Amino acid sequence: MEENGLDKCLWRPDPRKKTKMDDFREIVNRKFNLSLANYHELYKWSVEEYADFWETWWEYGGFIYTNPPSQIVDTAASITQNPRWFSGAEMNFAENLLRYKDDRVAIYATGEGQPGTTQITYRELYHRVGRYSRVLRDLGIGTGQRVAGYLPNCPAAVEVMLATAALGATWSCTSPDFGVTGVLERLQQVEPTVLVSVEAVVYNGKVHHHLDKLAQVVAGLPTLTKVILIPFVLKKNQIDISTIPNSVFLDDLVADDKEDVEVEFTQVPFHHPLFIMFSSGTTGVPKCMVHSVGGTLLQIAKEHVLHLDLTRSDIFTYYTTTGWMMWNWLVVGLFSGCSLFLYDGSPLLPTPAVMWDLVDKLGVTVMGTGAKWLSVQEDKGIRPKESHDLSSLRAILSTGSPLSPRSFRYVYNHVKEDVMLGSISGGTDIISCFMGSNPTVPVYEGEIQSRNLGMAVEAWNEEGKPVLDTRGELVCVRPFPSMPTHFWNDEGGIKYTKAYFAKFGSAWTHGDYMILNSRTGGITMLGRSDGTLNPNGVRFGSAEIYNVVEQFVEVNDCVCVGQRKHGGGEERVVMFIKLCPGCTLTHELKKRLVTAIRSQLSARHVPAHILPIAEIPYTVSGKKVEVAVRQMLEGEKVKNKDALSNPESLDLFANIPELSGW
Numbered sequence: 001m002e003e004n005g006l007d008k009c010l011w012r013p014d015p016r017k018k019t020k021m022d023d024f025r026e027i028v029n030r031k032f033n034l035s036l037a038n039y040h041e042l043y044k045w046s047v048e049e050y051a052d053f054w055e056t057w058w059e060y061g062g063f064i065y066t067n068p069p070s071q072i073v074d075t076a077a078s079i080t081q082n083p084r085w086f087s088g089a090e091m092n093f094a095e096n097l098l099r100y101k102d103d104r105v106a107i108y109a110t111g112e113g114q115p116g117t118t119q120i121t122y123r124e125l126y127h128r129v130g131r132y133s134r135v136l137r138d139l140g141i142g143t144g145q146r147v148a149g150y151l152p153n154c155p156a157a158v159e160v161m162l163a164t165a166a167l168g169a170t171w172s173c174t175s176p177d178f179g180v181t182g183v184l185e186r187l188q189q190v191e192p193t194v195l196v197s198v199e200a201v202v203y204n205g206k207v208h209h210h211l212d213k214l215a216q217v218v219a220g221l222p223t224l225t226k227v228i229l230i231p232f233v234l235k236k237n238q239i240d241i242s243t244i245p246n247s248v249f250l251d252d253l254v255a256d257d258k259e260d261v262e263v264e265f266t267q268v269p270f271h272h273p274l275f276i277m278f279s280s281g282t283t284g285v286p287k288c289m290v291h292s293v294g295g296t297l298l299q300i301a302k303e304h305v306l307h308l309d310l311t312r313s314d315i316f317t318y319y320t321t322t323g324w325m326m327w328n329w330l331v332v333g334l335f336s337g338c339s340l341f342l343y344d345g346s347p348l349l350p351t352p353a354v355m356w357d358l359v360d361k362l363g364v365t366v367m368g369t370g371a372k373w374l375s376v377q378e379d380k381g382i383r384p385k386e387s388h389d390l391s392s393l394r395a396i397l398s399t400g401s402p403l404s405p406r407s408f409r410y411v412y413n414h415v416k417e418d419v420m421l422g423s424i425s426g427g428t429d430i431i432s433c434f435m436g437s438n439p440t441v442p443v444y445e446g447e448i449q450s451r452n453l454g455m456a457v458e459a460w461n462e463e464g465k466p467v468l469d470t471r472g473e474l475v476c477v478r479p480f481p482s483m484p485t486h487f488w489n490d491e492g493g494i495k496y497t498k499a500y501f502a503k504f505g506s507a508w509t510h511g512d513y514m515i516l517n518s519r520t521g522g523i524t525m526l527g528r529s530d531g532t533l534n535p536n537g538v539r540f541g542s543a544e545i546y547n548v549v550e551q552f553v554e555v556n557d558c559v560c561v562g563q564r565k566h567g568g569g570e571e572r573v574v575m576f577i578k579l580c581p582g583c584t585l586t587h588e589l590k591k592r593l594v595t596a597i598r599s600q601l602s603a604r605h606v607p608a609h610i611l612p613i614a615e616i617p618y619t620v621s622g623k624k625v626e627v628a629v630r631q632m633l634e635g636e637k638v639k640n641k642d643a644l645s646n647p648e649s650l651d652l653f654a655n656i657p658e659l660s661g662w
Contacts, residue, residue: 010412010445011442024057032052039438039450050075051075057454061298061301066091084270087270090267106121109155109344129159130262132159133166139193140193140225141193146193148173148190150174151196152344153342153343156250157322165293168267172275175324176198177321178620178643180217182643192223193225197214198229199231201233201344203345211241218247224246226246289488290487300431303437307433308437313338315364316330317341318369319347355369360392363392371398371403372618378410384415395422396415399426401543402526402547420439424448429500431482434452434455435457438450444522447522448523449522450521457523471515472515473512474509513529513541525543527542528626533545534571546558549575552593559575566662574611576629609658611656615646615648628650632651632653
């Protein structure tokens with residue numbers, strides 16, 4: 001480790017290794033007669049000349065299409081106008097992900113309670129998708145139709161999604177950990193024709209039977225014409241699907257398809273709807289975001305190929321469920337020809353080190369996870385550097401919430417020194433990242449490495465002016481291809497405009513606080529701005545406090561929210577701490593916490609109350625839920641508890657004596 005002023009460098013790229021990012025920069029220099037010397041110069045060009053950048057990436061990426069684009073984008077149109085990209089181009093998403101048809105392993109898959117690891121080659125994957133697309137076509141699926149999944153992270157989910165995309169239809173998915181209400185709030189809006197699901201899943205050492213929930217979901221979706229069941233835990237002859245109307249086993253539909261089936265790829269426009277994704281739904285009915293075939297493919301492939309340097313020799317995994325956008329992000333890895341590793345179930349059983357075991361067993365080269373999982377690994381005393389080989393692992397990715405400096409130190413001290421720790425940040429809204437990993441620039445403690453190519457990200461103050469080295473709102477000032485084409489059933493785009501352009505009008509406002517470092521070019525994420533703390537008119541993000549508090553060995557987790565005064569506009573900060581086993585919130589510990597917050601941040605950041613709590617609420621995608629905690633403190637009803645992985649934890653925040661009467 002070395003210091004650069006206040007910036008602690010933890011990893012540097014090997015200058016002898018030429019990455020695809022370097023290769024791409026050289027091509028840009030030749031094509032446009034430029035002399036861009038490094039990533040930061042390439043980035044500046046990519047956002048200033050964004051039409052040229054995306055056209056060059058289209059050429060460099062080698063995407064499959066039938067009709068070429070007549071125009072890349074109208075650069076006279078602002079980001080608020082959400083201009084069309086690659087007008088005239090026609091292509092198919094599945095065709096691009098299935099362009100390899102050889103014997104390289106496309107998918108490794110296993111999970112909690114599964115005895116071994118499934119392997120599927122690219123050739124086998126291609127023909128499976130062919131069989132499933134024939135099934136869906138026979139059921140009337142084509143362009144304009146929606147197919148929905150209620151599925152675990154398994155090969156069948158990938159195969160049916162690709163079969164849907166091959167036909168030019170639209171895919172939408174939730175995971176089995178969603179309750180009935182959460183699923184219906186999403187899928188009732190998009191009115192699917194076919195629903196694909198399983199009979200059971202395994203999580204945390206227990207079989208969770210799924211058919212009762214599925215029956216209730218099916219009863220609430222009158223547009224369904226067929227429900228397809230895929231055995232996942234039990235054998236087919238152990239499953240009774242008679243309670244599910246219009247249901248059939250997938251195997252029965254493909255029983256006659258003995259021969260290898262060629263895939264018929266329906267060609268669709270670049271902006272054709274591919275995925276309908278959903279907001280978390282913790283503050284209202286989930287928004288339905290429509291993401292395009294071309295925008296999704298070009299954007300995520302850029303992040304994989306250039307920002308992650310993925311090749312055919314990589315084995316790539318991300319711990320995710322199908323209900324989180326990181327699943328869609330992971331699956332696009334097939335475009336690079338690498339092997340995907342899918343894991344379903346608890347990442348802590350049979351031991352907390354199970355994921356590291358699998359890295360060694362399979363030779364995983366790139367592993368992604370949520371920031372929370374890394375903190376849990378540290379809390380449980382897992383030290384892979386001492387117990388595992390990990391020689392194959394070249395990159396660890398993290399997202400879901402800001403990665404604390406403590407977790408950066410944990411990775412480099414106790415996991416592996418020569419690994420690129422790529423904290424990445426974006427969201428379901430853009431089905432990709434604004435900023436993230438970069439094989440050509442250093443990793444600094446607590447920072448995301450860089451803004452991504454083509455993403456004109458700035459930090460703005462409350463007056464809408466760009467700022468450096470101080471907290472600002474994350475905005476994007478120029479269009480990019482993976483903006484949602486629209487929200488489902490949003491007449492006139494009213495919800496869309498309100499979601500992204502209400503605050504500043506001229507720039508996409510993402511709802512996060514960030515600091516852009518003028519020295520390193522890196523970014524520190526400070527949490528959601530919709531959960532902004534505002535005591536005495538001073539606004540700041542909760543992650544600023546988390547970064548201080550979570551360094552204490554006694555602290556397992558914490559949540560910080562603003563509590564508004566009854567009958568007035570005044571607000572105070574309240575912090576709840578989940579303590580590590582054997583620890584108590586003593587007066588002495590509180591005093592040390594207050595001293596650290598005051599000295600590292602300011603007196604304004606010190607919470608008015610610091611209270612113990614047994615559990616912190618999280619969404620099913622691993623994001624800390626602050627808004628719902630605040631609602632509980634203020635006696636409001638929290639809607640959509642099904643969006644939470646531990647909804648019962650919210651009850652802990654009701655009627656707290658220390659906070660009453662304010």
